[in-house]
Amino acid sequence: MIKDLSSFYSKNALNMKRSEIRELLKITRQPGIISFAGGLPAPDTFPVAELQDICSKVLQEKGSTALQYGTTEGEAPLREAIAQWMNHEKAAIKADNILVTAGSQQGLDIVAKVFVDPGDIIIVELPSYIGGLQAFTAYRAKMIGVPQDNDGMRMDKLEKVLEKLARKKKRPKFIYVVPDFQNPSGVTMSLERRKKLLELAYQYGVPIVEDSPYRDLRFAGEPVPAIYALDDQEQVIALGTFSKIFCPGLRLAWIMAPATWLDKMIVAKQSMDLCCPTFNQLVAAEYINRGQLPKQIEQIRALYGRKREVMLKALKKHMPKGVKWTKPEGGLFLWVKLPKNLSANELFPKAVEEKVAYVIGSAFHCDGKGQNSMRLNFSFPTEEQIEEGVKRLAAMIGKNM
Ligand SMILES: Cc1ncc(COP(=O)(O)O)c(C=O)c1O
Numbered sequence: 125m126i127k128d129l130s131s132f133y134s135k136n137a138l139n140m141k142r143s144e145i146r147e148l149l150k151i152t153r154q155p156g157i158i159s160f161a162g163g164l165p166a167p168d169t170f171p172v173a174e175l176q177d178i179c180s181k182v183l184q185e186k187g188s189t190a191l192q193y194g195t196t197e198g199e200a201p202l203r204e205a206i207a208q209w210m211n212h213e214k215a216a217i218k219a220d221n222i223l224v225t226a227g228s229q230q231g232l233d234i235v236a237k238v239f240v241d242p243g244d245i246i247i248v249e250l251p252s253y254i255g256g257l258q259a260f261t262a263y264r265a266k267m268i269g270v271p272q273d274n275d276g277m278r279m280d281k282l283e284k285v286l287e288k289l290a291r292k293k294k295r296p297k298f299i300y301v302v303p304d305f306q307n308p309s310g311v312t313m314s315l316e317r318r319k320k321l322l323e324l325a326y327q328y329g330v331p332i333v334e335d336s337p338y339r340d341l342r343f344a345g346e347p348v349p350a351i352y353a354l355d356d357q358e359q360v361i362a363l364g365t366f367s368k369i370f371c372p373g374l375r376l377a378w379i380m381a382p383a384t385w386l387d388k389m390i391v392a393k394q395s396m397d398l399c400c401p402t403f404n405q406l407v408a409a410e411y412i413n414r415g416q417l418p419k420q421i422e423q424i425r426a427l428y429g430r431k432r433e434v435m436l437k438a439l440k441k442h443m444p445k446g447v448k449w450t451k452p453e454g455g456l457f458l459w460v461k462l463p464k465n466l467s468a469n470e471l472f473p474k475a476v477e478e479k480v481a482y483v484i485g486s487a488f489h490c491d492g493k494g495q496n497s498m499r500l501n502f503s504f505p506t507e508e509q510i511e512e513g514v515k516r517l518a519a520m521i522g523k524n525m
Pocket residue numbers: 163226227228229230253255302307335336337365366367372376377
């Protein structure tokens with residue numbers, strides 16, 4: 125056996141990094157720890173009984189198709205159902221614009237595979253979704269981070285970056301944004317910024333990748349149109365997923381893009397897995413066609429809305445002065461900023477000693493900064509755990525200030 129494989133690895137493989145979150149999650153599974161570190165949906169929202177019924181119906185009526193290989197693009201009933209689902213935002217979307225993927229994580233990998241050569245530039249938010257950063261890193265992209273404030277990515281800063289690159293005759297391969305209740309910060313991009321983002325994307329000829337798993341989980345504030353819905357020049361690739369509004373275990377999501385853009389992505393997916401599980405796709409299509417999704421989303425929104433309230437109240441009650449946090453209008457996460465002299469990385473072992481866990485903010489920064497920040501998840505812990513966990517976290521921070 126060859127003991128050290130490193131000289132056999134491709135440059136891409138050598139560049140791949142383990143997700144810090146996955147590593148942290150191992151620690152946070154110790155007994156007694158209240159974990160705000162994961163990003164899991166609350167399992168009590170999974171529609172188990174309904175799915176039992178749907179699974180046997182699919183097997184009975186469509187067993188021979190459901191258990192067979194399917195097309196790479198995805199099963200027609202599901203592509204149709206997704207296109208219709210997206211039609212409430214933009215009527216022009218057809219099944220031809222949809223590629224079914226094994227989670228949006230595969231969508232990100234496909235996008236990176238199709239667009240990125242080593243050294244290519246991608247623009248991301250600061251902070252940004254760690255799984256996106258991981259996918260882009262695997263293809264050796266050079267990421268440029270653009271800071272965020274409470275209205276999303278700063279367009280003045282983006283404009284400067286694009287201008288500077290244009291002067292050097294460089295063009296980023298795409299701009300990656302998570303505009304709704306962002307993972308990790310919980311921030312939503314304002315309408316004005318969305319319009320400006322499109323304007324800049326048109327001006328500099330750069331595609332936008334809009335990754336929005338939490339879009340339907342709004343529990344406060346006013347809805348803002350999706351970027352793809354505002355796009356009249358077909359320059360947006362939109363990623364949607366059933367993970368947070370239905371069940372992540374089905375591993376079903378989609379890429380929505382102009383049909384001609386999808387071609388290459390379909391070929392890229394072919395060599396990954398040939399197709400997504402046909403059975404799961406037909407189950408999901410039946411679930412949507414029964415009209416269950418809006419009810420399911422309503423229930424999830426009510427639950428996460430309550431949990432978010434409990435977390436915000438607990439933060440207000442327990443956190444020492446100088447600690448700040450976002451107030452997300454939806455989604456699963458909020459973002460805590462500690463005073464500049466404190467490092468969430470250094471405090472992490474102390475939090476684990478106090479039996480509470482979070483994800484360090486620097487893990488979401490392509491530039492390695494953000495040491496004084498952390499991400500807290502409120503969808504998975506119970507309301508009691510949220511209250512108790514925030515109390516423990518606040519006491520630990522207070523002791524170290
Ligand atoms: C912004 C973002 N994109 C993509 C994903 C991946 O989701 P999926 O379960 O569809 O692979 C996540 C999951 O947390 C996410 O937060």
